[in-house]
Structure formats: structure tokens, C-alpha cells
Amino acid sequence: MYKKNHLFWGVIIIYTCIFFYLMAVIVKSPFIGIVVEQVGQEWFIKDFVNPEMVKLFNIEQGDIVLEVNHQPIKVIDGVTQSTINSTNSLLIQNTEGKKQFIKITYKDFLAQWFYYIVLPICYFIISLIICIYLLFNRKDSFYSFNIFMLFMLTVALEFGSIGATIHNDGVGKFISSNGGVVILILMLHFFINYLEYLKLEHIFIIKPYYLYGLLITSGVLTLLENVFPNIYQWNTTMLLFIMAFLITYALLILLVIYIKTKKQQLLLLLFCLVGPFIPILVLYVLPMLLFDQYILTAINCLLFLLLIPILLLLTQLSDYLFDTDYEISKIRYYSMWSFVVSSIVVIGLYFILDIKSLDAFKSFLFLFIVTLGMLYIKEQIDYASRKVLYSPKGDYVHFIYRTIKHITNMPSVDKLLKRFSEVLAQQLSVSHVEVHIYSIGDLVANPKVIENLTLGAVKRVDGRYIGCLHETLDKKYIVTIENEGGIYLKKEELLSLELLIMYVSNFIDNTQFVENLIDQLDTSQHGSPAWLKKFVWLQLENEKSQLAQELHDTILQQQLYLIRELDVVQVDRSFIKQHREYLIKLNADLRWYCEQLKPPLLEKQGLQVALNKLFIEVEEQGDFAIIHEIEDIALDSPELPLLIYRTIQEMLNNALKYSQATHIKVILTAREQGFELVYFDNGVGCNLSEIDRKNSMGLQGMKERVYAYNGLIELTSAPDEGMHIRIKIEE
Template sequence: MQIDKRMMSKWTYSIFITYLLLGIYVLVVAIRVPFISISVDTTSGQPVIVDFYYPDWAQQQNIEKGDILLTIDGKPAQDFRSIQRYSLARSANELTISKPNGEIHNILVQHKDIPEELYLQVIFPLFYFILSFVVAIYLWQSKKDHQLTNLLILFLLTCSLAYISTGASARGDVIGRLIIGICIDLCLVIFIHFLQYYFRYLHIKWPYINIKWLYGILPLIPCFILIEVFNSEFNIAGIVNLAMFAVLVLYAIYILLTSYIRTKLAKIRLIAIAFITPFLPFLLFFVIPEILGHQPILKSDVAALFLLFIPFSFIFIQVNERLFDIEYQLSRLRYYSTLAFFSTLLLASSLMIVFLDQLSIVKITSVFILTFLIFVACFYIKEQLDYKYRKVIFSSTGNYVHNLYGAVNRMSKAKNQQELLNLFKYEIIEKLGTASFTITTITEDVPISPGEVSAETDMTYLLLHDTGEEKIILKIRHALHKEERLWLELLALYVSMFIDSLKLIEDLVCEIQHMKDNHDTQLPWLDKLLWTITEKEKSILAQELHDTILQEQLHIARELDVLAGSSMIKKEKVLNIREQLLNATKDLREYCENLSPPLLDTFGLQMALKKLIQKVKIRADFMLTTQIERVQFHDATLHLVVYRLVQELLNNAIKHAEATEVSLKLQATHRGFILQYDDNGIGCNIEDLLQSSTSMGINGIRERVRAFNGNIAITSSQNEGMHIFIQIQEDVKSND
């Protein structure tokens, strides 16, 4: 194993050294001689200038179409291979031209005089070269022995070599042509190799071409190039190279799109975006038009700029159990770049208006790029200061407090400690995107307090709960981002409190069971609780009666006093008082029926529901459709539960739904029932409804269903009505 690692280390060093040597060589070629690309016509025996790659520079140097190109760097122009074969003066440090009137001009060619060439063929490639090398070193140091890391490094370095060799290749340098010819296709084959290996890592089937066949066709490229170099009649190497590039790009895109459609994995979607962004524009704007023999939409060096968009978020890739952890970093970069772009655009536009005649496009572009980078850096610095002093962080997945609320809400359904920990594991997998963690119980002391995260190089520890005798430890086998750590700390505090609460509940249940087994009913705290609940219900009922029936009775008493003092009693007045008494009696009867439906005990649930539905149809302004099946339970309490649920649902429809149609369906199941409610009313946002103080009816329904271990599903949205599904299964064991 040590030998393998040593060999891998030597192989990696060789790759880096080769990359540096080749990169330095092609950059030196590009820096040594400026690129000019002047097209000439040699049919008359002399190279007559017919077109320019940089027309602005030609105009500045007083080079015009029809001028004769005499010498390049002191040598006759006709002696250059590029003039003889391609009718093209590729590069030069010095030119001698002859005007049609016989004037001779000597022109000194410098990079600074051709800013477009300086940026596109020297500065940007140099920046890309250094940055790629730094990123590759970082990835290699992060985890040296991981095959996926090695493939990413090779992909990045090969793309970089392909880009920085464009200058040397454009100048006709043979080594430069070989490098770009090999690397432009090799980087794609390496990328597909990476995908094949990554699919195996994710246990996803690879139904595509085996990578060894793609590596097998690569040697054809240098052969075509060398044949073209030494055979003036062979001119298809460039077209073959670009055609192979196009096929490989389209094949890689096909792999990514079909695999994402098949798996729906966010990781594959991210890889697809990272690949398509730099390669597809280069393919569409330059490669395909060049293959078809048309004028490219963009020049080759301009189209190659898209390779700069190869996401350097590879810096943030952590090659471990969760290989791609870049969504967080990409979302930050997108957010900060958007803010910086519009701020910079505003500043650059202001400069153009103020200094319109003094600033060239090149200078404005330089100021734009520099200002953009400064803005982005400032946003990152602000983020660090916010986290250090205010504990405010950027969230890649929306408001992390909202995410935390959702996690707590889901975990609140746990009924015991094991179920709670299982839900906690689920939240970690969903939020952190990793299954590389364990939750263990130990008895040894640990140097961290409950809820505190302790991070090491490749391990994160968190003490979930400490009872003194036992400690519950979470171990994650990689480091976490600030956002993830803060989210985990807050959720761990909730888990710790929940475990404490569960233990208290378990102790209370054990105490009650012990009292039951010993036939001891002396449980003062329970008696006090029941007495408090009873008194609270009495108080509510007293308030209701005081505000309604009692006030009506006092009003009738006052009217009778007036009537008694009258010398003549009118029949209409007596009848009016009688009507008021009947209404009060009716209201009192409804209160009594609500408290204890008399038909339920006398005639059963079916008749009680029928009576309730009739009353609702009289009161409601919607069409009520019902389908009530006969249900029977061993536990008579469930009959009252069904009645109360129907009562609450219909009351909610009358008071809040604003519906024109309401349907209610009660279906009997084996040892249980299903209750379905639907309306076409105004609907609502469920999250807002459940937190609203006006949703006591819905919350009462939910709590009643939960009390009997039932399931309830509520779906609704604005102007889409409300749909409620309730299912309760009778607990036969408790009745046996």
C-alpha cells in the first residue's frame, strides 16, 4: 500500500511538472511574438494584404488593404510557411509594408498596441493557468488518494492547457497545435471517465459507452496534426479535431441529461450546469459554424473565453462521503455576483457618461472587471463579519430558521426517544446531504457540552444529550459549513430538550401504571390536573351562558315588568315575549345538545348525524352533499368522536369556508372509519391557518384525531377550497 501511494505521489508530481512546463512554453510563445493574423493574396507573386484580424490596430498603424507585405521580422514574407500554405501572416514583432505609391513603412508590433490580443491571448490565459494550478494543488492536498479527485484535477488541468495553448496554436507553433489538439478532446474524455466513476460511486447503472473505447480514439488526433504539419496537401486535421470535440460535448450532455431524468439527483443537475455553461456556447458559437464551413459567430479566442466559466467551485468540492458539496458555495457566488454585477454596471455606466471621450472600451472593461471583483470580495468579507459578530449567515437553501422550524415540526411527532433519533437522522440526511454519520451512546466523559459542535479536520462531533450516566454523541465524518453547524446546534438543543421531556413523560406513565397495578388511586397531581381542566370547561360554559341565554332572560324579565305595570295588556306584546322565550329555550336546547347530544345515546350515531345534518342544511347557504355509512365500535367514545368531528367540520364550513358546495363522506373500515370533507370555498394557506388564533376549530380537530392515534391530512390553497382526510383505527387492545 505504501508503494502504491508512493507511485501515485510520483505520478501526481509528474503531472504537475508536465503541466507547468507545457503551460510555461505555450505562454512564452504567445508573449514572445504578438498575434496579428493578416490575410494576404499571393496570386500575383507578392503577398498583398486583403484582410485584418484586428482592424482597429491596422488603422492605427496605417495598414490598408492593397498594401504589400514585404518582410516579417526582417525576413521576406514569401519565405514564411504560413504565407505559402495558408496565405496568412500569423504573428510578428516587426513588419515592413509597401504602399501602392511605393512608400515603405516599418511597423513595430507590440502587445500594448493590440489590447484585445493582450487580454485574450496573454493576460486571461496566464490568469487561468495560475488559478487552475492553485485549484489543482488544493484539491490534491484535500484528499490525495481519491480517484474522483485525481480525475477532477486532470480535467481541470487539461482544460487549462487547452485554453492557454490557443495563443501558441494560433501562431502556428507545432507543440501548441499538438497540445490544444490533444487536450481539447482529452478533457472531455476525462470528464466522461469521471462521470462513469462517479456513477459507480453513487451505485447508479452506467448504460453508456465504456471509457476505454473513447481513450482508444485519442491517438488519432496527434497523428492527423503531424500529417498536416508535414504534408501541405492534408488540411483536415483541424476539422476532424473540432468534429470529435463536438461529438464528445454532445455525448457528455446526453449522459448528464438522460441520467438526471432517470435519477432526479440534484448532484447530477449541478454537474450538468457546471459542464454545459462553459462548453455549449463554445460549441455553438465557434465549433459548429467552423465545421460547417461558415463564418463563426465568435472568433476562436473570444469563444474560448467561455472556458473561464468552468466552475472554480471545484475549490469547494470536498472529496469524501458527500463528494459534491458545492450547492452552498454556488448559491453564494450566484447571489453575490448578481449584486456585484448590477452595482458595477451602474458605476461603469456613470463613468462612461462622465468620461465618455477619455476612456476607451478596454479601459472601461478593465475597470468593470476590477470593480466587480472588489464588490464580490467585499460581500464575502461582510459575510464573515456578520457571522463573527452577529451570528448572521448566508443561507443557500432559503431562510435556515424556516428550515429549522420545518424540522422541529416534523420531529415533534415522535412518541419515544428512538423515534425522535430516527427523525433526527432523517433531517441530517435531507439537510446536510450525507449518510456518513453515527449516533452512539457512551458512558465516558466528553470535553464538550450538550448542543456544542466540535470540528476537526475530517470529523465533526456533537453532544446531543447528557444525563450524567449516559451521553448521546453524533459523529459526522467530514467538516461542516457555518450554516450547517449553526442549524445543527439549534436542532440539537431541541433534541436535547425533547429527550428530557420524553423521559419525564415516560416517568409519569410508569408512575401511573404503577398506581394502576397497585390499585392506588392517590395521585394528587393528576387529581389537581383533572380538577383544573374541569373548572376551566365550567368557566367557558358559564361565560357562554352568561353572554347569551342569561342576557336574553334578563331582557324578557324587563319587558314583563313593563307589561305588569301597564293598565292594558296587548296580545301582540304577550306573543312577542312568548316568541323570545321560545328562542331562548331553543338556544338553551342547542347548548345542551352540543354538550351531550341526546339522540346519540338514545338512537345511536346514525340518527344523531342525520339530525345534525338537517340543522346545518337549514342554517347554511351552501349545498351540502353527504354520504354516511353505518359505523360500529367497541369503544362507545368513538361514536362521540365521529359526531364531534362532523360537527366541527360543518361549523367551520358555515363560519369560514364561503363555499357553494360542501361534501361529507363517512366510510366504515375494519375496526375504524374514514371521514372525508371537501369544499370549493376560499381555501387558505395551511401554515398560516395552523398558527392563527382563529383556527381553533381546525386545531381542535387535529388534536382530537391525534388523541385517538389517528391520521389527518389537510390540503388547501388560496381560492382552491379545503380538503380534509381523517382516518382513525380503534385500539382493540385497550378494550380487551
């Protein structure tokens, strides 16, 4: 462990030294970017890479540069053009012969100060904090930590090399040229190791040393540029091709394996690590390879890498940043439509207006982003305006939704039918809606129509609509819809009405069932109804059976053992004292079982005291440390403290039996109308789908207790990922 930490701090020191060297290069002077051309013995200003120089210091093309940092520009044989990248002072002579001394500081270039110095330093510090945090808190559970640490620090170093590259520093240029390749290879190495850790295999997964072969190739080519400057363009194309391959490979390998396995961790890797590289691929790498022209400069594209630590922190601070499956499916759906619309428009522009390929590509990206954004905006506007936008006259799904919403929670069938008639009349804007109950076989005004009307069917008879709302063995519930000025329902309204009737029929069945249960409870002359007695009896017998089994397997067996031993010690009394102590321990165990059945401190001294004792007892039995944060919460119901105690007790019992954890954390916090209970450990975890199939008594009992109080419970776990449980209950 000491050697590993020693290596860690060694890497940190090396990266920090290189980073501060780059910062030292940048801090010396701002980037001015003046292109000068030699005419005779004088250097004339030919162009400005940094246009700010013209506005700030009133210099123009054609002016003569006499001195740079109080020294004349050196004349080199064969060189007639050069670029002044950085300096602290200039002596300029304009076309009229007037000399001007210019002192240059970062006060004149605040944007450079922020962009090239402040932002990279902050980024590097955040990356260091993340690495140190993982070392001390998550290293044991964070697979391939060393590779991930190198990845984070290399991203920070690449971002810090931007300014040094602009200042024409050799080290900065080397890091900037190869840093992108190093970052992607380290990221892929981390992915490959992590997939191996998850025991996920695929034919597309390649060995990491092949990737490092690409890194060696790019590094050698970059060094050769100093010897053979002519290979610069070819080398740049090669580096861009390597980056395009690595980003595309990382994206495809994670997507393919996620589609196959549905592992949630792979989506988080896509979102946090691969996502920030996609703009670099689309806005710089691909346009340079295809059109030899970028849409966004490489320097600006690197800003997207700032998202990596931010996204990592967000996903760590929240258990789930969002419903990942839902968001991914929505992005896929919106992206598909955006791609189709953008492609059609751009193909039309390309052939009709004969625009250039790069302009077509830019137009496609612009339309794709705008269309994708507008679909999301439309979604939000539609949701915000749903009450106005989705009226019954235009949106029939909302018509069904609003009608059902108004008839829910009706205590009886009569009230449900009355409420349904009122709401339906209002929704359809008609004068009369009535529900009649007919006994099957009775003579009515239209016997054939009613007898032949099946459940859910709606027909127009004599200027009104009738429909079969519900049907039993001996009765039919018929709804009649009519209007004083006549009525005509469109096809879509009839379909919606038929679907609504099917829903209401189920409501009537459920309401009748509840009414019958209430009647049994109210009118039973022999106490509770039979079904309730049976339920309570079965539950009681289950509890008795479980308790009997536990006592039989522990206390009873130990007592039988002592009886046999006492039979032996009748001759030899030296063992009596030893067995007396064993009986005392046995008595303590039995007392513990009794306390498990009814915790005495809970009723007498409150929830916090009882839980503290429980934590101490469990820590003595287990090999893990319990971190607990228990708020003193005020609950109106006297049953909820017992519910909290039993739930935590079940969590800790499961941890003792199965988790193999070293740390457990339990947090109980008060809410406005209830409480929230959070548990997590760093144990072996489990496959929740297999646990559900096996119907685990511990987790199932915990769920049933929570559901009995209309609470919410969320369980998150996977093999070697620990267990996380979140429970919310409102009074």
C-alpha cells in the first residue's frame, strides 16, 4: 500500500511540474500574434493573428517593428517572414516615421488571462481533487484507478498546453499534438479493463497494447517534424485520423455492449467520459479530414473537456442524475427525426443551390442542433400549456384522462355513476347524460337494441347515443347521451368514448368489490369477517413458525447439549462452573431474541436510543463499521418509529448475512410530512432480478412494510457494486 501511494504522489508531482512549466511559459507575456516580413534590413508588419493588437495599440499593417523586448529582431539567412508570438514590449515606427513604445501586459488581455491561465489552473486543481478523493475514499471499489487518474490528469495537462502552444513552446506543442491521442487511449484502456471487471466480452474489444502502438506512432511522427518539417501536413492528417478512430471506437463499443447487456454503468461512462469528445469529433476532426477546414477551432473544442469533471461530480453527488433509460430513448427518438429532417433539407440545398460540401455539412449540423433543441422546447411548452392546448375538442386522450381523473376515489357505485354523468356531459358539451340499470330479460322501450348491445359498444338510436357501460350476469348499465339541439359525435370521439367506457366498467367492478368488503366489515354479527380472520391467523402462524424455527435451531439445541453434558458431570463436578457460564450466555441469547421480537428501549426511551443500541450490537457481530446520521424526527403515528426500527434492523441483518461490506451508512432525515431513510454499503451487492425471482424474505418483507404505509422504496444494486436502498414515507 505504501508503494502504491508513493507511486501515486510521484505521478502527481510529475504532472504538476509539467503543468506549472507550461503556466510559466504563458505567464511571461500575452500572445500578440504579429506576422512580420523582412524587407532589406527592416521588418514590416504584414498581418495580425491577434486582431486585438490593432484596436488596443493603434498599429497597422506596414508599420516597422524596430525592437522586441528592447532588442532588434535577429536577421536569419533565408528567413523573410516570422511571427512574434509573445513579448513584453515593442518599439514600432509608423508609416509617417513616428515611433511608439508599447508595453504589453495581461491587463490588456484579460480574456487570455482567464482562458489560458485561470481556467486551466482551476481545471487542474479540480482534477487533482477528484484523484485524491478517489484514492482515499473509493480506490478499493474504483476499478483501474491508476489509469483513470492518468486520464484525468492528462486531460488537465492538455487543456493547460493550449496557451503554451500558441506561444510556440516546444513542450507545449508536443503535448498539444499528442495529448488528444493519449487521453483517448487512456480512456479506452480504462473502458477495456472495466468491461473485463464486469466480465463483459465482445469481439470488438482489442488489447490495450495495440492502442499504445498508435501512441508511439504519433509521438515519433511529432518528433520527426523537427527534422523533416515537410511531413507536418501529413502528420496532422494522421493524428486527426487516429483521434477520429479512437472516439468512434469508444462510442461504438460502449453502445454495442450496452444494447447487449443493458448495464447502467455503461450509460454513465458514455454520458460523462465519451460525450464531451463528440463535439470535438463533429466540429473539428471530421471537417478537417473531409474538407480540410474546421467549424470550430481545436482550442475552442477542447473547452468541451471541461464537462468531464463537472459531469463526474454531478453523477457522484446524486444517485441518479436522471432516468437514464428514458432520457437515452428520448434522445434517440428526437435525434432520428432531427437527422431525417436535416438530411432532407441539406440534400435539397446541395443540389438546388449548388452549395459547397463544407457549407452543406455546416448547414446539416446547424439544422440538426436547432431541430433537436426545438423538439425539446416543444416538449416543455406542450407540458406547460397542457391544460389549454389539450382540450376535449381536439385531444381525445386528454378527454379520457380528465374524465377518469374526476371519477376516481368515488366511495360507491351510485356516486361514481352520478359523477361520471356530470363530467361526461361537461366534456362533450351536451345537455343530458344518464345511466340506467336494466335487468336482463325485462321488457324495455328498445329491447332488441339493449339486449344486443355489447360491453363498450356505442350506437346512435333515435337522435341520441346509447352505450353499454357495464354488464353483469343479471344487469346491464346503459349510458344515454343526448342534446336539445341534436347531437353528432365524430369517429374519433366515438372511439374515445368506447375506450372510456371500458375503463369505467373496471372502476365499477372495483368499487363494487370495495363496497362488498365494507359491508362485510360493517354488518358482520360474529366480529371480523372470515377472510380477515383467516389472513390474521395465517400471518400469526407464519410469525410463530419463524420464531419456533429460530428457537429450535439455537436455544433448544444448546439446552439439549447442556442436558447431556450435565448427565456426564454428575460424576465429575469440575465442569459445573463452566456449564453454568454457558447457561448464562444462553440466557443472554434468549433475552436478545425477546428484544428482537419487542425492542424495550423503543417504547421507553425513543427511536434514537433504540437505534443506537442496535448499531452497537450489530457492529459487535459484524466485520464492518456503521456510519449513522439519525435525526430526531417528530411523527404523529405511533406505529412509524417501530416501522423505522424494523426496517433498519432488517437492513443490518441482511448485511450481516450476505453483504461482506466494510462500511455501512444509514441516514434518517425528516421531511415535511414524514421521513426519508437511506442505506448503502460497499459490499458484494446482488442481482436484483434474481433476488425478485427467488422472492427473498428479507427484501420482500421490507418492501411489504413500506407499501403498507403507502411509501416508496428504491433498491439499487449489482454484483460487486454494493447495495443502495432509499425509502420515503409520508404520514
